[in-house]
Amino acid sequence: xxxxxxxxxxxxxxxxxxxxxxxxxxxxxxxxxxxxxxxxxxxxxxxxxxxxxxxxxxxxxxxxxxxxxxxxxxxxxxxxxxxxxxxxxxxxxxxxxxxxxxxxxxxxxxxxxxxxxxxxxxxxxxxxxxxxxxxxxxxxxxxxxxxxxxxxxxxxxxxxxxxxxxxxxxxxxxxxxxxxxxxxxxxxxxxxxxxxxxxxxxxxxxxxxxxxxxxxxxxxxxxxxxxxxxxxxxxxxxxxxxxxxxxxxxxxxxxxxxxxxxxxxxxxxxxxxxxxxxxxxxxxxxxxxxxxxxxxxxxxxxxxxxxxxxxxxxxxxxxxxxxxxxxxxxxxxxxxxxxxxxxxxxxxxxxxxxxxxxxxxxxxxxx
Amino acid sequence: xxxxxxxxxxxxxxxxxxxxxxxxxxxxxxxxxxxxxxxxxxxxxxxxxxxxxxxxxxxxxxxxxxxxxxxxxxxxxxxxxxxxxxxxxxxxxxxxxxxxxxxxxxxxxxxxxxxxxxxxxxxxxxxxxxxxxxxxxxxxxxxxxxxxxxxxxxxxxxxxxxxxxxxxxxxxxxxxxxxxxxxxxxxxxxxxxxxxxxxxxxxxxxxxxxxxxxxxxxxxxxxxxxxxxxxxxxxxxxxxxxxxxxxxxxxxxxxxxxxxxxxxxxxxxxxxxxxxxxxxxxxxxxxxxxxxxxxxxxxxxxx
Ligand SMILES: Nc1ncnc2c1ncn2[C@@H]1O[C@H](COP(=O)(O)OP(=O)(O)O)[C@@H](O)[C@H]1O
Ligand SMILES: [Mg+2]
Numbered sequence: 001x002x003x004x005x006x007x008x009x010x011x012x013x014x015x016x017x018x019x020x021x022x023x024x025x026x027x028x029x030x031x032x033x034x035x036x037x038x039x040x041x042x043x044x045x046x047x048x049x050x051x052x053x054x055x056x057x058x059x060x061x062x063x064x065x066x067x068x069x070x071x072x073x074x075x076x077x078x079x080x081x082x083x084x085x086x087x088x089x090x091x092x093x094x095x096x097x098x099x100x101x102x103x104x105x106x107x108x109x110x111x112x113x114x115x116x117x118x119x120x121x122x123x124x125x126x127x128x129x130x131x132x133x134x135x136x137x138x139x140x141x142x143x144x145x146x147x148x149x150x151x152x153x154x155x156x157x158x159x160x161x162x163x164x165x166x167x168x169x170x171x172x173x174x175x176x177x178x179x180x181x182x183x184x185x186x187x188x189x190x191x192x193x194x195x196x197x198x199x200x201x202x203x204x205x206x207x208x209x210x211x212x213x214x215x216x217x218x219x220x221x222x223x224x225x226x227x228x229x230x231x232x233x234x235x236x237x238x239x240x241x242x243x244x245x246x247x248x249x250x251x252x253x254x255x256x257x258x259x260x261x262x263x264x265x266x267x268x269x270x271x272x273x274x275x276x277x278x279x280x281x282x283x284x285x286x287x288x289x290x291x292x293x294x295x296x297x298x299x300x301x302x303x304x305x306x307x308x309x310x311x312x313x314x315x316x317x318x319x320x321x322x323x324x325x326x327x328x329x330x331x332x333x334x335x336x337x338x339x340x341x342x343x344x345x346x347x348x349x350x351x352x353x354x355x356x357x358x359x360x361x362x363x364x365x366x367x
Numbered sequence: 368x369x370x371x372x373x374x375x376x377x378x379x380x381x382x383x384x385x386x387x388x389x390x391x392x393x394x395x396x397x398x399x400x401x402x403x404x405x406x407x408x409x410x411x412x413x414x415x416x417x418x419x420x421x422x423x424x425x426x427x428x429x430x431x432x433x434x435x436x437x438x439x440x441x442x443x444x445x446x447x448x449x450x451x452x453x454x455x456x457x458x459x460x461x462x463x464x465x466x467x468x469x470x471x472x473x474x475x476x477x478x479x480x481x482x483x484x485x486x487x488x489x490x491x492x493x494x495x496x497x498x499x500x501x502x503x504x505x506x507x508x509x510x511x512x513x514x515x516x517x518x519x520x521x522x523x524x525x526x527x528x529x530x531x532x533x534x535x536x537x538x539x540x541x542x543x544x545x546x547x548x549x550x551x552x553x554x555x556x557x558x559x560x561x562x563x564x565x566x567x568x569x570x571x572x573x574x575x576x577x578x579x580x581x582x583x584x585x586x587x588x589x590x591x592x593x594x595x596x597x598x599x600x601x602x603x604x605x606x607x608x609x610x611x612x613x614x615x616x617x618x619x620x621x622x623x624x625x626x627x628x629x630x631x632x633x634x635x636x637x638x639x640x641x642x643x644x645x646x647x648x649x650x651x652x653x654x655x656x657x658x659x660x661x662x663x664x665x666x667x668x669x670x
Contacts, residue, residue: 004471004472005472008468008471008472009468009472011468012457012460012464012465012468013457015459015460015464016457016458016459016460019459019495020459198453198455199451199453199455200455200456200457202421202451203451203454203455203456203511205444206444206449206511206512207468207469207472207473208441208444208472208473209472366423367416367421367422367423
């Protein structure tokens with residue numbers, strides 16, 4: 001691989017991309033549409049508001065208050081504690097509350113007997129609230145079990161899955177970033193059959209440009225353009241919907257690394273997919289067949305834990321899964337520790353995919 | 368001894384069961400224009416791609432500048448220029464940018480304007496490739512092939528699909544390259560093109576090379592030569608007959624076989640001396656076309 005040739009082609013490719021009609025659309029207009037659309041559907045317009053969670057503790061004690069404190073600490077809810085003498089059903093009805101958690105009188109006693117009982121009230125017409133209750137109950141039970149036994153205070157685990165059910169725009173942003181990456185891949189799935197049919201790869205090979213150099217140039221181009229898209233996306237998230245991400249220099253740099261690694265993997269897959277056909281028409285079909293399932297199975301918009309077991313296994317093998325996991329933890333929770341493994345896995349997948357895709361593409365072009 | 372730049376010996380290529388090239392041999396010398404002439408499907412592109420190192424052969428020997436293109440493809444690419452059949456490049460790039468990319472990638476010494484001038488495309492420097500006419504596109508492809516100042520230039524049907532004006536303008540560029548020391552391998556199915564441009568021609572038909580020679584040699588050997596056709600008024604006709612020249616009648620016309628231009632001029636001289644003036648004089652010369660059609664048994668399968 002020769003860097004100079006990569007950069008020369010990069011310049012040519014970027015010009016050609018920006019002069020096309022679809023390129024700039026996917027780069028700039030599409031992310032704006034995406035966030036405006038989702039923002040108005042799922043985000044609360046104007047001000048970001050966390051889901052209000054009403055908590056009534058009927059069994060006051062150190063342990064049970066630790067649960068309430070733990071809920072608060074997650075930062076996922078606005079916890080409103082109501083007094084034990086308030087009728088919770090009436091309160092919910094009067095204040096149009098969608099979710100409320102009641103710690104029953106006999107909670108501690110039950111727990112001593114190995115039973116955890118919590119009451120969760122949710123508005124049945126709000127599926128988000130009911131799903132939230134399920135997850136919440138599981139989380140509390142889990143953390144209570146593991147932590148209390150060690151004599152420590154109760155705390156809740158930050159779970160991205162849980163986060164998906166809150167109503168702020170923040171939690172959709174990693175998914176949107178996944179989306180912007182895939183739009184680069186779609187561009188490639190169209191480009192590859194086109195270049196093969198018109199024998200442009202061959203023409204490029206006359207100046208010594210190899211497939212891996214071509215792929216590297218595409219990776220650089222789409223990484224940079226995706227950064228740009230994502231800046232716009234996050235900017236609008238902040239300006240219009242009051243997004244509140246936990247961005248630090250470190251989380252931004254690591255997110256950039258994640259996007260770069262993701263780009264290598266997805267564009268390699270895009271190249272391989274593009275090799276399956278020489279016609280642009282079938283290319284879009286192949287793109288849809290590969291990428292939409294990936295999008296939905298990677299936890300972008302639906303939590304993986306809610307999927308049937310075999311789909312959960314499938315999702316473990318999708319690069320997008322690690323990508324979203326890593327971004328979730330980075331820009332939502334600023335949790336560096338958790339992302340180390342997904343980043344390593346992504347790096348390995350990226351390297352493998354990059355070289356096998358270049359190799360197969362070279363083989364396929366050889367007459 | 369001419370300097371050989373390409374040597375092909377018993378080259379064969381099969382696509383599955385179909386043998387597209389059936390054991391051909393020829394040599395190409397430094398500085399000459401060598402044309403492979405044949406109908407569509409004759410195996411011209413296949414042969415060229417094998418020589419260029421783009422395609423693997425089934426059997427036989429190929430040597431390009433002393434190298435085997437199958438194993439030393441990258442090195443050969445540095446010394447040759449290729450204008451493929453159906454040349455294409457990034458559509459939304461302009462001519463200047465495309466040539467600039469080639470020059471920089473190949474570390475070539477030429478300038479963008481220099482190349483554009485050589486292929487008569489300076490006024491299209493800022494035109495996007497998608498807006499070029501067929502002829503302009505071929506010229507750009509030719510320009511790109513010239514960037515690395517190649518020793519051998521491969522032109523695969525450089526004028527196919529062009530209108531006569533565009534064709535002539537591509538010919539002019541190729542003619543200018545003649546004598547630059549470059550060897551040019553040119554495939555075509557236009558006989559006129561081979562006759563006009565090539566130093567030597569081989570005729571390829573269904574994977575076989577039938578003849579390799581200069582256009583003149585081919586015409587001389589396989590052609591019927593030239594025919595002088597004329598008529599006289601009655602007085603002059605008697606004068607003509609008194610000259611006792613070998614001729615045949617064809618309706619009102621007299622026809623004479625001419626083997627050289629000298630013979631033609633000496634006949635005209637004798638007419639002058641005898642004070643007779645021929646009418647409706649035409650001199651038809653056999654072209655490669657006639658021979659080609661003769662050799663192919665009139666087969667004009669334009670697939
Ligand atoms: N990739 C291929 N696979 C199978 N057959 C081919 C392939 N390329 C060419 N052919 C066949 O080989 C023959 C020679 O083709 P080609 O070399 O392109 O001829 P030409 O350039 O003289 O028109 C044709 O019959 C063509 O159909
Ligand atoms: Mg051909």
